[in-house]
Amino acid sequence: MTLAGGVAALVALLAGAAVPAARAAVHEAPAAQAPAAQASAAVRAAAAAHVSADGPVGFATVDALGRNGTTGGAGGPVVTVTTAAQLEDYVGRRGPYIIRVSGxxxxDDMITVVADKSVLGVGSTAEITGGGLQLGSTTRPGNNVIIRNIRFTGASDDSVSVTNKAHHVWIDHNDFSGGYDGLLDIKRESDFVTVSWNRFHHHSKTLLLGHSDNYTADVGKLRVTYHHNFFDGxxxxxxxxxxxxxVHVLNNYYRNNALYGVASTENAGVLMEGNYFENVAHPVYVGYDKSGPGRVVERNNRYVNSGTPQTAGTVVEPRTYYAYTVDDPGSVPAIVTAGAGVGKIGL
Structure with a gap:
């Protein structure tokens, strides 16, 4: 069973109700959705326990570019780092490593992470502050990298940058806030990435996908799944x-996002599916600022005290690449707040 399907089934079972069938997008008043956001403690705890047991879903699992899924540092030495020097040393070494970040x-800058690494926070207090992680350089690829369970704060540039043709990357159960530029940018021909169960807060420019309007080398790349993330203000x-x-934007929780939710530009193809928007005046834009229009298909989303999404054209189905199940969007606030962020998985 996929992660999304497992969580949906578990929440439905504990709540004593079947998972609703997929529906067309609806626009409802906030009161209509109150029960979904106030799920019982037992349901929330069970959902959080379930997400800790599963692996990646989406593009990070695809067999492509010489890799069958994303395994990070599996099979390599396990080390624990407590200083910047140790972290920079191990993430830059050749070969697989499982690197446990403690405390x-x-x-003060971007540290380059090279191929076949798992960078995993220990417990609920692992934090990288003041700088960020860059996956790959022009000479040392950042392929097959996993980053989980780390709090990123106050970065002087990006908190995490997936760049320079990095592929097969899984960024999961982290907490991002207060950086200078992007919290998590994916660009420069990177591909086959899953971004899941992260909390983003206290920031403006959250996720960039695609380097610039002139960087057309990104065409045919940048296949990313964003699922069960919490965009919290x-x-x-x-x-x-x-x-x-x-680009598959699946079962995310958008709350109090002042400018907009998603923008599809420069002929990008984005599928918005099973998301929950709360107090978001502009959930989806087709084209933005000086960038030309993209394409958006939206289905089975909820818009609570929110505007109407813009849509245009058709988009390649993610099922062309991988199987998945969509959680009922009404359950997304409870599921995501229970499961997203640090300290929710046993590392």
Whole structure:
């Protein structure tokens, strides 16, 4: 069973109700959705326990570019780091490593993570602050990398940058806030990425997908799944997309996003599916600022005290690449707040 399907089935079972069938997008008043956001503690705890037991869903699982899924540092030495020097040393070494980040590590720039690494926070207090992680350089690829269970704060540039043709990356159960530029940017021909169960807050430019309007080398790349993330009061870019197709935005919780939810530009193809928007005046834009229009298909989303999404054209189906199940969008606030962020998985 896929992660999304397992959580939906578990929540429905504990709540004593069947999972509703998929429906067309609806626009409802806030009161109509109150029960979904106030699920019992037992349901929330069970949902959180379930997400900890599953692996990646989406593009990080696809067999492509010489890799069958994303395994990170599996099979390599397990090390624990507590300083910036140790972190930079191990993430830059050749070969697989499982790197456990313990406590708060202050860095002052971007540290390059090279291929076949798992960077995993220990417990609920692992933090990287002041700088960020860059997956790959022009000479050392950042393929097959996993980043989980880490709090990223106050980065001087991006908190995490997936770049320079990095592929097969899984970024899961992290907490991002207060960076200078993007919290999580994916660009420069990177591909086959899953971004799941993260909490983003206290920031404006959240997720960029695609380097610039002029960087057409991204066409045919940047295939990313964003699922079960919590965009908690962040302003914009959830994500802002150029050129990529398909981009699968699945079962995310958008709350109080001041500027907009998602922007599809420069002929990108984005499928918006099973998401929950609360107090978001502009859930989806087709084209944004000086960037030309993209394409958006939306289905089975909820818009509570929110505007009407813009849509256009058709998009390649993610099922062309992988199987998945959509959670009932009405359950998304409870499921996501229970399961997203750090300290929810046993690392």
């Amino acid at each position: 708060r590590i202050a860095i 962040t302003d914009q870019r959830h994500p802002r997309v150029r050129f990529a197709e398909p």
